[in-house]
Amino acid sequence: MASISLKNIKKTYEDGVTVIEDLNLEIKDKEFVILVGPSGCGKSTTLRMIAGLEEITDGEMYIGDKLVNDVSPKNRDIAMVFQSYALYPHMNVYKNMAFGLKNRKVPKDIIDKKVHEAAKMLDIEQYLNRKPRALSGGQRQRVALGRAMVREPAVFLLDEPLSNLDAKLRTEMRSRISMLHKELQTTFVYVTHDQTEAMTMGDRIVVMKDGKIMQNDTPQMLYNHPQNMFVAGFIGSPQMNFIYCKIVRNTDGYYAQFENYNIKLPDRMNDALSLYTDKEVVLGIRPENIHLAKDTKKKSFEMYIDIAEMTGSDYYLYGKLGGKNIIANVPSNMQIKSDTTCSMLIDTDRLHIFDKVSENLICD
Amino acid sequence: MKQRTKIFNGFSFSLLLLLSALFLFPIYLVIINSFKSKFNIVGTPFEFPNEDTFVGIENYINGIQSSGIVGAFFRTLFVTVASVLAIVIFTSMTAWYITRVKSKFNKIVYYLFLFSMIVPFQMVMFTMTSVCINLGLNNVIGIIPVYLGFGSGLSVFMFSGFVKSLPKEIEEAAMIDGCSPLKTFFMVVFPMLKPTAITVAILNAMWIWNDFLLPYLLLGSTDKTLSVAIQLTMQGAYGSIDWGGFMAMLVLAIIPIIAFYLVCQKYIIKGVIDGAVKG
Numbered sequence: 001m002a003s004i005s006l007k008n009i010k011k012t013y014e015d016g017v018t019v020i021e022d023l024n025l026e027i028k029d030k031e032f033v034i035l036v037g038p039s040g041c042g043k044s045t046t047l048r049m050i051a052g053l054e055e056i057t058d059g060e061m062y063i064g065d066k067l068v069n070d071v072s073p074k075n076r077d078i079a080m081v082f083q084s085y086a087l088y089p090h091m092n093v094y095k096n097m098a099f100g101l102k103n104r105k106v107p108k109d110i111i112d113k114k115v116h117e118a119a120k121m122l123d124i125e126q127y128l129n130r131k132p133r134a135l136s137g138g139q140r141q142r143v144a145l146g147r148a149m150v151r152e153p154a155v156f157l158l159d160e161p162l163s164n165l166d167a168k169l170r171t172e173m174r175s176r177i178s179m180l181h182k183e184l185q186t187t188f189v190y191v192t193h194d195q196t197e198a199m200t201m202g203d204r205i206v207v208m209k210d211g212k213i214m215q216n217d218t219p220q221m222l223y224n225h226p227q228n229m230f231v232a233g234f235i236g237s238p239q240m241n242f243i244y245c246k247i248v249r250n251t252d253g254y255y256a257q258f259e260n261y262n263i264k265l266p267d268r269m270n271d272a273l274s275l276y277t278d279k280e281v282v283l284g285i286r287p288e289n290i291h292l293a294k295d296t297k298k299k300s301f302e303m304y305i306d307i308a309e310m311t312g313s314d315y316y317l318y319g320k321l322g323g324k325n326i327i328a329n330v331p332s333n334m335q336i337k338s339d340t341t342c343s344m345l346i347d348t349d350r351l352h353i354f355d356k357v358s359e360n361l362i363c364d
Numbered sequence: 365m366k367q368r369t370k371i372f373n374g375f376s377f378s379l380l381l382l383l384s385a386l387f388l389f390p391i392y393l394v395i396i397n398s399f400k401s402k403f404n405i406v407g408t409p410f411e412f413p414n415e416d417t418f419v420g421i422e423n424y425i426n427g428i429q430s431s432g433i434v435g436a437f438f439r440t441l442f443v444t445v446a447s448v449l450a451i452v453i454f455t456s457m458t459a460w461y462i463t464r465v466k467s468k469f470n471k472i473v474y475y476l477f478l479f480s481m482i483v484p485f486q487m488v489m490f491t492m493t494s495v496c497i498n499l500g501l502n503n504v505i506g507i508i509p510v511y512l513g514f515g516s517g518l519s520v521f522m523f524s525g526f527v528k529s530l531p532k533e534i535e536e537a538a539m540i541d542g543c544s545p546l547k548t549f550f551m552v553v554f555p556m557l558k559p560t561a562i563t564v565a566i567l568n569a570m571w572i573w574n575d576f577l578l579p580y581l582l583l584g585s586t587d588k589t590l591s592v593a594i595q596l597t598m599q600g601a602y603g604s605i606d607w608g609g610f611m612a613m614l615v616l617a618i619i620p621i622i623a624f625y626l627v628c629q630k631y632i633i634k635g636v637i638d639g640a641v642k643g
Contacts, residue, residue: 014466053536074542086533089557099551103542147541 002077002154002187003029004050004066011045011211020211021044023059029151032188034202036195039233042211044159047191051157053079060243063155075104076155079148083160085140087132087147093119094128097147116145121183122176140167144313156181158190162197163300174200195235199223205296207231229359232284232352236306238316238327241290243283244356247276256283256353259322261301266348272363280364284352286358287316287329293343300343308336371500381404391618398423398611424606430606433613435610436593439504441620443579443589444572448565455516455564456557459523464532476525480517485577493581502582510582511572519564526560527553531625562631566624573621590617 004027011020027033043212049061050052061068068076079100087096094115102113120127120268122142125248132140141161146158158177162170178201181188192198198205199219205224207214207230215222215231227231232240245258246263247349252271256263263283265273293300303326309316318327321344330343336342352364396412397405402418411417427433458477462470492510496502501510530553538552579589585596594613599605600643 053537053539073536073540078540080540082533084531084533086531086537088534088538088552088555089403090558099416099538100541103547147537151541321376 002199003062004155004187004189005029005060005062005160006046006050007060007062008051008062009061010057011042011054011228012025012057018057018211023214025211025216027189029187030185030210032190032201032203034198034205035167035189035191036193036198037208037214038193041208042208043191043193043208044210045210047080047157047159047189048182049272050155050189051078052076056153060336065164068262069197073270077153078155078157078302079151079153080157081141081144081161085132085164087143088139089132092129092131093143093146095136096132096143097150100147100151107206114150114152115146118149121180122146122301133173134179137165138173139164141173142176144340145177149180152186154187156186156188158182158188160192162192163194168267170197170212183228195237201236204236207234225353225361225364226284227361229282229284229354232354236286237342238329241285241287242319242326242354243325243326244276244280245283246280247273249277252293256281258283258324263346263348263351264299264349265353269353269363276355282354282358282359284354284364285326285346286350289347289350290328290330291347292330292334293345300345302341303343303344305336305338308338365381377473388586394611394614394618398615400608402606402608403538405611412584413506418607421612423612425617425642426606427609427613430597432588432597436588436590437616439587440573440590441505443504443635444569446508446513447572448569450508450512451515451519453567454512456561457549459475459520460517460527460553462520463524464535465528474520476519477520480513481521481524489577489581496582496595498606502584504583504587507579510578511568514578515568516570519568520562521562523557526557531555544598559631562628566628566631570621571623 004025006023006025009020009025010018012018014164016087018039023046025046029214031169035046037043045054046151049056052068052071056060057071063076064079088099091099097115097118098111101114103202106114115128116125119128122143122145124139127135127139127143132143135143140341141164144161161177164171169298174197177188190197190201199222202219204217205219205222206216209230215227215236217225222231225237226240229242231264233242243256243258245263248255248257248262251263251265253268254265254277256265298337301321301334303319304316305319306315307318309318315328315330315332317330317336319326319328319342332338350364353362354360355362394411395547396410399412399413399419399421400417400423401419402423408417428562437576458473462474467586496506496510500506534556535548538548543551572589575589576595578593579587580592583589583592585592588596594610594617
């Protein structure tokens with residue numbers, strides 16, 4: 001059990017490329033933290049630095065109270081699960097799982113007990129004598145988890161462990177890993193580029209871009225109160241709609257104006273918007289906050305539907321509002337056809353307004 | 365289309381048949397002549413042994429009884445086994461290191477190994493022989509590092525190609541599991557290199573076992589290896605050669621290496637494919 005603390009971490013590769021400039025992150029004991037971001041954002045590098053597989057160019061890294069900058073991976077009391085599983089191909093499942101304990105000179109009977117316990121927990125007891133190549137992807141991934149589990153490490157590091165699995169297995173393994181975290185009561189650091197994994201599994205999500213932390217918060221906060229356009233666009237599927245518009249002040253408050261549409265903004269935003277009068281901002285609306293207007297008396301607007309995608313419980317409506325592409329997510333309890341026009345309503349209580357230049361949140 | 369493929373297959377089959385016949389013919393000659401009396405070998409070398417010419421295993425007995433052959437056999441076995449072991453262990457470690465640790469120096473070392481493959485032995489043999497004699501390497505033990513040197517070019521090249529195809533994560537997992545670099549190599553990397561190691565072992569064993577020039581120059585007639593012994597012992601005075609014994613000893617000399625090849629051949633094919641597909 002241990003907390004992890006990264007202070008002013010910098011990583012520059014030998015060829016002079018700096019992937020992480022100045023990273024600060026605190027991970028509490030027993031927490032399940034997810035590092036998420038697009039490829040090349042430095043999330044895997046951060047994880048590998050925690051593991052000790054990459055050297056830290058500058059800054060300090062603590063696991064528990066111990067400064068680990070120069071501690072080798074084997075002495076950091078961590079276990080890692082790799083995307084490619086990284087099982088030892090010439091050893092059977094039992095030996096794969098026992099290898100780490102054997103290297104630490106743990107007595108044989110204890111190794112045996114731990115391996116069987118872990119195998120039982122992960123449903124791989126019947127495969128203990130098989131070589132990795134005789135296992136399916138999901139089974140291999142469970143062996144990799146088992147290998148990490150038997151060591152009872154202070155920190156679990158998982159580097160995109162589900163990326164090589166098919167969609168169904170991924171969903172199954174997702175809940176299994178969450179269960180595992182509950183049972184083991186250990187610190188988990190999990191890297192993924194899949195925002196669904198991030199949202200469903202973590203206590204806390206760290207969204208990264210270009211080696212910087214864009215936002216570090218709970219899944220609910222990230223979804224409902226994104227601090228910048230990157231997080232707003234990255235979290236949520238389909239993506240949040242961004243509409244460039246102008247803030248106009250009228251007698252009854254502030255309006256967002258684009259083309260010939262005017263959207264009345266809630267009064268709670270008045271203070272924040274006073275600085276932006278007659279300036280361009282970006283309006284963020286999640287697809288599910290655009291509804292079909294049943295009551296046409298309300299201030300609805302017309303949306304031309306290019307494509308109506310039926311996903312089962314919902315329709316994803318890809319259409320145009322003025323000249324702008326918009327996605328709306330509405331319940332599928334009524335028939336909607338492509339190439340038609342629908343009256344839509346925007347839920348103004350759930351609007352986010354971002355600065356056009358800095359892309360940071362102005363108010364929501 | 366089908367017709368054309370059939371013709372092509374038939375053509376390539378006959379070509380390969382002809383080629384294997386060409387390769388097997390000398391071995392066939394050696395084997396049939398090893399059962400003929402020495403006078404009949406020179407007269408009718410291509411004739412299959414018949415009642416008059418067949419001498420049974422007389423040639424084999426004569427050959428073995430002549431001085432030094434048995435000793436030479438075990439000496440060659442020792443030199444081959446020791447050299448091959450040294451080549452496999454040292455070159456696999458070298459290849460692993462220079463592939464995994466990226467530096468300019470390692471790149472230069474790698475190209476030096478590659479370069480050593482294209483230098484013909486005849487170009488360096490005199491200078492090398494005199495250096496080796498000065499260093500005291502002109503004995504059965506001393507020849508092993510010399511073979512290691514000559515064998516390492518191709519071996520490092522082959523191992524490097526395979527190491528490149530191995531996922532680095534496995535070694536990182538071993539590091540996290542508590543392995544030192546040496547332990548990582550022997551417990552995790554080397555077992556994965558097995559197909560290539562066997563290929564390297566076969567290629568080097570065949571060459572070292574059959575080698576004539578290097579042992580002749582370094583060991584001379586004091587510590588004769590098999591190929592040197594067959595050449596020198598069977599050659600009688602005034603150019604007279606016991607062709608029967610000569611042929612019989614040649615048969616005995618090729619049996620071990622062919623047996624070794626047959627045992628390992630399923631791995632040599634696997635090794636070559638592994639390198640080709642993954643590399």
